[in-house]
Amino acid sequence: MFRSLSLAFATALLMACGGAPAPLSHDAYIWQRQWTPSLRSAIGASGDVVRDWRVLVAQASRDGRFQVFMPDRATLAASHRPVVLVVRIDGRLATFDAEVLRERIARIAAGWPNAAGVEIDYDCPTARLPAYAAFLRELKPALGATPLSITALPTWIGAPELDAVLAIPDESVLQVHAVQAPQAGLFNPVIAAEWVKNYAKHTHKPFRVALPTYGSRVSWNDDGTLLAVESEQAALAAGAVSSELYASADTVLAFVQQLSADRPRGLAGIVWFRLPTTDDTRAWSLATWRGVITNQLDRAPLxxxxxxxxxxxxxxxxxxxxxxxxxxxxxxxxxxxxxxxxxxxxxxxxxxxxxxxxxxxxxxxxxxxxxxxxxxxxxxxxxxxxxxxxxxxxx
The missing domain is CATH 2.60.40 (Immunoglobulin-like)
Incomplete structure (x- = not known):
């Protein structure tokens, strides 16, 4: 149950004592709501390169609804990898009942007694960081011995409240993809490297970096306003102007190599969004993702x-x-x-x-x-x- 957290603290301890840190570990988000044969197959074929699965189990939607999803526990157990339970809170949700949400999350965690942790994925507006910190302070003891993780945004860096937020969970995951306007692209390694370096100065806990395995098609109206983003599913309409945003495997691999060679203090690993499947036409192939993780991308001229x-x-x-x-x-x-x-x-x-x-x-x-x-x-x-x-x- 505590393997993931123990490894993270062992990494931080080695780095603090001047020893060589363990290699960057690799986790993967399972964000799919439908457990298809291709998803089960991808999980079964990836246990050898993945440390933990980070599985979406619930979501507080923009309209306030709380949805609970039903992952395939048998498939996850057969992979012999620990599971971190991810609860997503829509960043556009202006306010929520913190006590009710805390009780729901604690109840979900209790239903997974062998979970390696709980992660809160909340794209919190910077102005709401004090309220978010208060929520996390109440949530952590409600989870008992289950470790707590949160996702973090680069826009939080520099906010006075960031250090207080990061002091509460046992670890955090910095997202460096799809956090700028679509016109800026999906992933910029130069900007991402600066974010990671600055973020490391604000946390004294182990942290990970979330990287993309997918692409998106973005459409705009004639007046330049955003119409639709097609990533995990087809967009509802096509705009007058569209562009394909893609995270090149070569670009992402070079970024991982850079992180490994010049490793910021506290960096424990990579979390991949999202686990590729044969059904996911906008994600890398499973072979490409494995090639990036193992640093063995096969290349041949087109x-x-x-x-x-x-x-x-x-x-x-x-x-x-x-x-x-x-x-x-x-x-x-x-x-x-x-x-x-x-x-x-x-x-x-x-x-x-x-x-x-x-x-x-x-x-x-x-x-x-x-x-x-x-x-x-x-x-x-x-x-x-x-x-x-x-x-x-x-x-």
Whole structure:
């Protein structure tokens, strides 16, 4: 029950005594509400690289409703990994009955006697940090011996109340993805590194950093206001302007390597949001995620194929032969001999180019060992039908 917390304090003690810290550990959020066969399969295939599962078990919604979810306990037990129970409080929830919410969380924890901990995921507005601290002070004793964790936002850094909040839980998780306006992208490693360094100055407890395994499509109205964000599920509508936000596996791996090489005091590990599954088309493949964790990303050049589609036209296909996902190339120049072309699935024809070139607009990453059509072309007989691409991917 206390394995996770003991490891975290052992790491902090070693660092305080000048010894070499243990390698960064890796946890994963299981945020899915539906326990599908692909989710169960992903859990079963990942126990060897995961320290703890952080499982969403309840949510206090914006409208004040409290929903309790039913994780598959048998699947979790079969993975032989500890479980941290995550309760999400919607950051847009202006006020809540602290006593009632505390009792509900304590009741959930009591129903999981072997849980490794309870985590509160509350994107609390900075102005409400004093009230949040008061809530946590009352919650911690209500959990008895069960360790308490919280998630934290970079916007809290510099707030006078932050140190008081971080003094209450046994550990915290700093989120460094999807915390800025969508126009700024999903994850910026330079900014994230600064956040982690500054955050470490405010906590004397072990902490972890939450990193993304997913992408999002963001749509705006004509007036520039945000319309929809498509990440875990399809957006309700498409905006006049859309863009694909993607956390490149190479970028995230380089960030983890940087954290390991220049490790801030108290940093115990990484928490991945979220566990990839084959159903989750906007997350990395499971192989890519494992490659980032084990520092063994398989890479191979992308290939361009022209496949006869009849009537003198050819489908333009991109192939990723590697066992790790690949970012979409920004530009795809078609072979000499192609005279007409157009793009599909996130690609468009570059206007007025000397030769037909497809340019990425909303191109999605290419999953491992997949081939995807990105356009069509009409090419003269004898045109090369297979090329190896040497270009800079979209990150």
């Amino acid at each position: 290939r361009l194929h022209l496949r006869d589609a009849g009537n003198g036209a050819s489908d333009v296909l991109l192939e990723n032969p590697a066992s790790a996902d690949a970012s979409a190339p920004e530009r795809v120049a078609l072979p000499a001999g192609c005279e007409l072309a157009d793009g599909i699935d996130g690609y468009r024809l570059e206007p007025n180019g000397p030769t037909p070139t497809l340019v990425a607009a909303l191109a999605r990453p290419l999953r491992a060992h997949t081939t995807r059509a990105i356009g069509w072309a009409r090419c003269r007989p004898g045109t090369l039908t297979t090329l190896t691409l040497q270009g800079t991917p979209v990150s």
